[in-house]
Amino acid sequence: MHDQSDTKNLSVGAWTKRCYFAGRALMDERLRPFDLGSTQWYVLWYLVNNGPSVQRDLGRALELERATLSGIIATLVRKDLVAQTADGDDQRQRLLTLTATGEALWRRLPDLSFIHDAAFGGISEADLATTIRVLKSATERLQTLLRKD
Amino acid sequence: MHDQSDTKNLSVGAWTKRCYFAGRALMDERLRPFDLGSTQWYVLWYLVNNGPSVQRDLGRALELERATLSGIIATLVRKDLVAQTADGDDQRQRLLTLTATGEALWRRLPDLSFIHDAAFGGISEADLATTIRVLKSATERLQTLLRKD
């Protein structure tokens, strides 16, 4: 742990990174006893809230690259938390379904929504709105600079 | 790409994640032609600015886990960009030095400081200060919740 003076001159970008990693670390810590990664949790969360979903739709909703998602789904299938079947309509697509094991695990998982409250609770709506505006603007500018195909 | 309505209700945490990944993606894109990862660049940046450094000091300064840094240094040594020697005083420690090849590469690398300006340039000092305050506060609260040894 470094003292305050080490972080005094960190940029917005640096704080964005630190904040993201702090939230992720806490999530990973709480999920570790359940042998679940934070993105694995995110996928289960989506299936619990949206029901069986086409893999591509889920990937778009959670903003996960196809290669990334493919690996995560493989892990969840191996853990028998998710079932992956062919979609009848379009043989290119896969349908993802929460298994009974997955549902049982979900019921045992701690509620992680406290993390966001713990991080940002009590901060004024105005300050939160400003932060969102700044991060949103920055994200969009950066994505504009990325050469998208 | 999803339309605006998909991002309307994203939380601060979600925007923090998106912003971080957008910056990282841009950095990785610009560095790819030089066969350099963004954290590898960060290590070179530190050595250029601070001179030869003890590995642990560098790790602390850049907030990298020992295992993470060990792997990154191994990659930079394999690429002959960094030399890793024993520190005379303390045989547990390693001294990291930029090689001539590393210095030559650094001179050829594009200046990436534009990324921060591109992301946050033109935003009022007050808004930036608010964003930093919010992210800093959130980070510290999350780190407090993490069980640190």
Place this chain on the structure above:
DNA sequence: ACTCATTCGTTTGCTACCTAACGATAATTG
């Protein structure tokens, strides 16, 4: 009906991050 373009998911290869454990070395304690 055929050709070409696009989409979907996987695989390969890589970077980055992290926990836990280990061995070697140094610091601390009694």
Place this chain on the structure above:
DNA sequence: CAATTATCGTTAGGTAGCAAACGAATGAGT
């Protein structure tokens, strides 16, 4: 001075992210 604790860096094993390429299936255009 010996025993214990702490530190440093590596290794093992895992999660997560991404680019690029591939094959199979579907859609678009003629």
